[in-house]
Amino acid sequence: MLYALEMLGLVAFAASGSFAAVWARLDVFGVVVLGITTALGGGIIRDVLLGINPPTTLRTWPYLAVGATTALAVFAFHPVLAKLRKAVLLADAVGLGVFATSGTAIALNAGAPVYTACLVGMTTGIGGGALRDVLLREIPLVLRKEIYALAALAGAVLVGVGHLLRLPAAPVTVLAAAVVVTVRVLALWRKWNAPVARGTGAE
Template sequence: MMLVALEFLGLVAFAASGALAAVRARLDVFGVIVLGLTTALGGGIIRDVLLGVHPPTTLRTWPYLTAGAVAAILVFAFHPQVARLRRPMLVADAIGLGLFATSGTGVALALDVPVYTACLIGMTTGIGGGAIRDLLVGEIPLVLRREIYALAALLGAVLVGVGHLADLPATPVLAVASGVVVAVRLIALWRQWHAPVARET
């Protein structure tokens, strides 16, 4: 039950970040809802398409769609207040990243794909929605910039893969791996860690 609640927290945070990006881009209310849902559900949809799960799970489960749409509408209505909640939003976003990256890896492993493939699919589950969000508003995706974001997701996915190879219980492994992703992401924000970039010539 706790993991489900945290997953919905992450979903709402992703939807809110997409909706805020839409508001800043001056999209109408429909565009805000679409971008919010795309950000919240995009990674899971990409995962299911890659794994051959049709229709995607999040499109068959109404609470996911409802939670994402309601979050986007609330952001549209109260975006000045939501924009001021930067730190709580970053924490919730980190939780969503950790849960989606690790659960995406677990779903892939449950379908008997190779471990390295499951890790890549898990990382994509965590970062996919945000990448689509940035592209739709005309920005370079966050995961391709200096932020320690995709690397944190990949680390969590790899930990799940290692736990699977070691035949460890799945639930504790998912919980620990999710916690590692959240910790790495938040410490990177706190310490202002960045991935290296090429020097200008």
């Protein structure tokens, strides 16, 4: 189940990163690199933090192949897909939810304490997007006022609580991912933002 969730998140984040690259007018190589970086970045950071070496996504070819294929599809069909901007935001939300919760579950399976697993899960969710924004010379989305990292942390905590209560891991992980996606979509729809410092012109 974790493998299936990771593949779903990989496609979602690869699409998100590839669209960002297309809108930044990168060439096909840049689109593929940014798509793969966004898709695999969080998982690589997770594995480095857990001492998994080499990282899982660099040991087996499907991760790289799925990320590259998704990026190429976005590059080829972006004139049609660009009309689905809301779908791109939804894809990013799905990727965030899937990676934050599966990252937490993988950390727990690796023997990490619940507290550590939750932080690793949140980092897994936001890592790829942060790398994407840095490569595009933008302030990472996670550091802006939008509800993003908080949504990832909420999903990670739900998985951690389920583990402490000895609830079935699979349904808890799926439910937690759905919560992350719901919170993120509601934040976009209702324009919810985290507080910023007053007097900066950004309230």
